[in-house]
Amino acid sequence: MATTYGAPTNLDLSACSVTATGGTTSQTLADMGKAVEDNATAVASAQSAATSAADTASSAVTAAQAATNAINDLGNTYIPQTAYMKPGGTVKLDQNAQFTFPPAWSANQWINFGYILNSDGTTSQDPNCGEIIMQYSISGRTSGTILNEVVWGTGVGSAIIYKSFSGTAFHSGVDGASNLGMADHAWGNIYSKTAVQVTSDINQKTVIGSLGDTSYADGQKLADALFGLDTTMFQLNASIAEKGAANARLHAGFIAQTVQAAITNAGLDPAKYALWTNSPVYETTEVDTGKKDSSGNPITTRTVALKKDAQGNQVYTQMLRYEQILCVLFEAAKAKITAQESALSALTARVAALEAKAGA
Numbered sequence: 001m002a003t004t005y006g007a008p009t010n011l012d013l014s015a016c017s018v019t020a021t022g023g024t025t026s027q028t029l030a031d032m033g034k035a036v037e038d039n040a041t042a043v044a045s046a047q048s049a050a051t052s053a054a055d056t057a058s059s060a061v062t063a064a065q066a067a068t069n070a071i072n073d074l075g076n077t078y079i080p081q082t083a084y085m086k087p088g089g090t091v092k093l094d095q096n097a098q099f100t101f102p103p104a105w106s107a108n109q110w111i112n113f114g115y116i117l118n119s120d121g122t123t124s125q126d127p128n129c130g131e132i133i134m135q136y137s138i139s140g141r142t143s144g145t146i147l148n149e150v151v152w153g154t155g156v157g158s159a160i161i162y163k164s165f166s167g168t169a170f171h172s173g174v175d176g177a178s179n180l181g182m183a184d185h186a187w188g189n190i191y192s193k194t195a196v197q198v199t200s201d202i203n204q205k206t207v208i209g210s211l212g213d214t215s216y217a218d219g220q221k222l223a224d225a226l227f228g229l230d231t232t233m234f235q236l237n238a239s240i241a242e243k244g245a246a247n248a249r250l251h252a253g254f255i256a257q258t259v260q261a262a263i264t265n266a267g268l269d270p271a272k273y274a275l276w277t278n279s280p281v282y283e284t285t286e287v288d289t290g291k292k293d294s295s296g297n298p299i300t301t302r303t304v305a306l307k308k309d310a311q312g313n314q315v316y317t318q319m320l321r322y323e324q325i326l327c328v329l330f331e332a333a334k335a336k337i338t339a340q341e342s343a344l345s346a347l348t349a350r351v352a353a354l355e356a357k358a359g360a
Contacts (some may be wrong), residue, residue: 020188087121113151183317184307198323213330216269223332225266226325229254239338256318275324281315283307 083089085102094100101109114129131152136148137360172178176199181187190196209216211223232255237249254278263270270276284304291299307315 182282183277183319184281211328212334221266221268222263222273223328223335225262225268226259226328227332227336229258229262234257253322254320256320259320259325262319273324275321275328277319277321278316279319281307283318 059168060338080308084092085100089102091099101111104230109219112123114126115123115125131150134149136147148164150164150166151161207283209219211219214220223318233251234251234255235248236251238306240306242248249327259276260270260278263273263276282304283306284302286300289299309315
């Protein structure tokens with residue numbers, strides 16, 4: 001039978017020195033217990049930090065995936081900052097919330113309506129666009145005003161284009177500062193419900209004479225010169241080119257060069273009289289810049305310069321202000337009629353005297 005000895009109890013071994021590794025360095029059991037406790041605390045802290053880092057990484061992955069999905073959802077609508085004001089990009093609002101169009105990259109600035117954007121970035125005419133409407137809404141000054149500009153086309157083959165304006169008035173920004181058309185870019189026709197109104201207020205004029213005053217020598221010369229003009233029947237060369245000589249309509253009027261010669265022959269300077277004008281002609285030329293657009297087409301720019309003839313002389317075109325010519329002819333006709341009435345009155349008196357003498 002084995003003998004069992006009772007183990008000692010309630011012994012204080014904290015001061016005993018032991019070695020945990022079997023080496024020569026020893027430590028008390030109390031120090032070893034504290035070291036084990038510290039290590040356990042450090043391990044727990046490390047595990048907690050590792051768990052927190054894993055959670056943060058997982059959140060970052062989720063956020064990155066969400067950002068990727070958002071960008072993918074944008075598709076072709078995403079426009080980077082570098083695309084503003086560039087070909088294939090878009091316009092941008094300035095600091096005053098105003099649209100700013102990009103600088104002209106081919107020397108010309110185009111604003112296109114009625115076009116579609118192709119997949120390669122080029123544009124082509126929209127076959128479904130039959131009308132373009134630009135509408136302006138103005139409020140604050142009145143109860144509300146809407147102005148419409150409408151462009152539409154009609155015709156087969158070579159389309160005819162129209163543009164209408166629904167505003168109250170279309171006018172120059174400064175009184176008398178702008179022209180409608182040019183001498184070498186005249187309008188074909190002007191249609192009006194009433195006659196053209198011309199400035200005639202005495203407060204805007206300086207009167208220098210009256211054609212009815214026989215003491216106004218230059219006025220009498222001008223009246224006599226224009227009264228001697230012959231009315232010419234003619235066809236416009238542009239109409240002949242468009243319709244042919246057989247179909248071009250006949251016009252009645254004066255020839256500007258004939259009016260110029262008549263005034264000159266009367267000893268007067270035609271350039272002093274606004275009823276005759278002599279304006280320089282400009283010509284527009286398309287110049288190849290040597291660049292190509294996105295479709296490979298040449299990019300051109302337009303230059304405007306004074307037109308010269310084969311000898312290098314400036315080309316001019318002459319025009320007339322008929323209402324002023326008619327005013328001069330009206331006064332000349334009045335003078336002629338007055339003179340004839342005076343002569344007729346004198347002749348009548350002579351006849352009456354002769355008849356009285358013969359009957360005596």
